[in-house]
Amino acid sequence: MKKMTITAVSYLNTKPLLYGLLQSPIANSIDLSLDIPSMCAQKLLTGEADLGLVPVAVIPDIPNARIISDYCIGTNRYVKTVGIYADQPIETLTDLYLDHHSRTSVALSKVLLRDHWKLSPRLLPASDGYIDKIGGSVGGVVIGDRTIGLEERFAYFYDLGNAWYEFKQLPFVFAAWVSNRKIPDAFLQPFNEALKTGVEAIPQLMYLLNTPNDHFDLEQYFTKNINYELDAPKKQALEVFLGMLTGKPVRHQELVGL
Numbered sequence: 001m002k003k004m005t006i007t008a009v010s011y012l013n014t015k016p017l018l019y020g021l022l023q024s025p026i027a028n029s030i031d032l033s034l035d036i037p038s039m040c041a042q043k044l045l046t047g048e049a050d051l052g053l054v055p056v057a058v059i060p061d062i063p064n065a066r067i068i069s070d071y072c073i074g075t076n077r078y079v080k081t082v083g084i085y086a087d088q089p090i091e092t093l094t095d096l097y098l099d100h101h102s103r104t105s106v107a108l109s110k111v112l113l114r115d116h117w118k119l120s121p122r123l124l125p126a127s128d129g130y131i132d133k134i135g136g137s138v139g140g141v142v143i144g145d146r147t148i149g150l151e152e153r154f155a156y157f158y159d160l161g162n163a164w165y166e167f168k169q170l171p172f173v174f175a176a177w178v179s180n181r182k183i184p185d186a187f188l189q190p191f192n193e194a195l196k197t198g199v200e201a202i203p204q205l206m207y208l209l210n211t212p213n214d215h216f217d218l219e220q221y222f223t224k225n226i227n228y229e230l231d232a233p234k235k236q237a238l239e240v241f242l243g244m245l246t247g248k249p250v251r252h253q254e255l256v257g258l
């Protein structure tokens with residue numbers, strides 16, 4: 001049987017999901033690659049991957065995209081690893097770099113700037129090394145593992161999970177498992193089961209993974225900051241967010257193809 005080609009986010013927060021997948025009965029039926037989120041989206045769009053953990057902001061751009069799992073990369077409020085970093089308060093920023101790894105957080109930043117903070121700094125495209133250009137009146141959106149330790153480097157950090165919560169009183173979904181083709185139920189069922197097993201194995205994972213630095217509490221990150229269940233409040237958040245991006249109502253039922 002042809003293997004299922006899967007692209008998943010290469011960051012720390014995906015490890016519990018990967019741990020479950022790699023130990024599951026379907027592990028040998030998977031051809032896995034780890035990529036930065038913007039590349040995960042690209043691989044699904046071009047057909048290089050059959051399914052992927054992709055930034056939710058790209059779902060409206062991928063024809064026939066469907067969410068195929070009850071697990072995601074989400075947060076109930078403080079995500080910790082997605083934010084705006086700056087030397088000065090956000091109100092005083094003239095320019096803001098937008099992380100090229102990201103699709104969702106870039107879109108979320110634009111929504112929050114326009115409708116929550118009501119600010120309009122100049123938005124700059126980022127490339128490798130851009131974090132070193134943050135300073136003075138120039139801020140930057142940064143996501144993923146590159147954020148670890150940045151709180152000590154910059155005076156201001158605006159957690160985008162928390163900013164969205166203050167704006168909408170909802171949790172948030174950054175990435176979801178998406179496919180744009182028919183995946184057999186015989187694969188999907190054990191796939192979902194594997195993700196569940198991985199999330200339940202977080203206490204054991206603590207024995208296998210290094211804590212990135214002394215100030216980073218990995219277990220708290222996996223259990224309090226990141227929230228993996230695509231539950232009803234997160235589905236509602238997804239409807240609201242994608243509705244704001246597309247300018248028309250989005251129903252979760254349509255996203256899962258029911």
Ligand SMILES: C=C(O[C@@H]1C=C(C(=O)O)C=C[C@H]1O)C(=O)O
Pocket residue numbers: 009011013037038054055056073079081082101102103104105106143144145174175
């Ligand atoms: C929570 C995070 O969310 C990530 C943010 C993404 C985006 O902004 O497009 C995509 C995938 C997620 O893994 C993180 O980067 O730490």
